[in-house]
Amino acid sequence: MTAILKVDTIQDTAGNNIINESxxxxxxxxxxxxxxxxxxxxxxxxxxxxxxxSTSKTDRFSTxxxxxxxxxxxxxxxxxxxxxxxxxVMMDVVGGPGNNVSMFxxxxxxxxxxxxxxxxxxxxxxxxxxAADDPSQQFPLSMTASVLDSPSSTSQITYAVQMATEASGNxxxxxxxxxxxxxxxxQNGYFASSITVMEVAG
Numbered sequence: 001m002t003a004i005l006k007v008d009t010i011q012d013t014a015g016n017n018i019i020n021e022s023x024x025x026x027x028x029x030x031x032x033x034x035x036x037x038x039x040x041x042x043x044x045x046x047x048x049x050x051x052x053x054s055t056s057k058t059d060r061f062s063t064x065x066x067x068x069x070x071x072x073x074x075x076x077x078x079x080x081x082x083x084x085x086x087x088x089v090m091m092d093v094v095g096g097p098g099n100n101v102s103m104f105x106x107x108x109x110x111x112x113x114x115x116x117x118x119x120x121x122x123x124x125x126x127x128x129x130x131a132a133d134d135p136s137q138q139f140p141l142s143m144t145a146s147v148l149d150s151p152s153s154t155s156q157i158t159y160a161v162q163m164a165t166e167a168s169g170n171x172x173x174x175x176x177x178x179x180x181x182x183x184x185x186x187q188n189g190y191f192a193s194s195i196t197v198m199e200v201a202g
């Protein structure tokens with residue numbers, strides 16, 4: 001037989017309200033109280049941020065590949081706590097195209113590209129972000145993107161940035177965290193890129 005206990009207030013031995021319900025609003029504790037969640041426990045509500053993970057890449061990376069390859073060191077692993085969770089993925093990549101070269105970036109969830117162009121793209125790259133060569137080649141470009149992904153999984157997921165180049169029939173090289181020119185003077189610089197993920201309760 002199922003038992004049902006109906007109350008609108010639960011008090012401690014001193015007569016202080018621990019839980020109170022009034023007009024469809026549930027109040028836990030009183031002003032100044034601390035509500036503690038035991039280690040391993042979770043207190044969630046839709047839209048609540050459950051965890052934040054980030055990877056920063058501070059060294060340089062270069063490639064002349066005309067097909068997408070992983071940018072070494074620009075990935076992050078996350079294990080969602082529920083299949084209903086959303087993952088907010090944010091990338092901030094500093095890229096320096098070489099002379100007469102275009103560079104393309106795409107976000108990956110494991111082996112699946114996300115937040116890229118869809119439909120008929122012809123000979124174009126399906127990309128998350130991209131940049132063309134800068135005539136001065138002294139200052140790289142900051143390429144950013146964010147997407148709210150729905151992986152529907154509680155297994156570990158790897159989000160990563162991939163990069164490809166196209167040089168109008170010529171071999172060209174593009175760079176991460178440096179300019180295309182990269183001369184050792186005070187008109188050039190080295191930079192940092194990052195990828196960040198947030199699990200948001202569904």
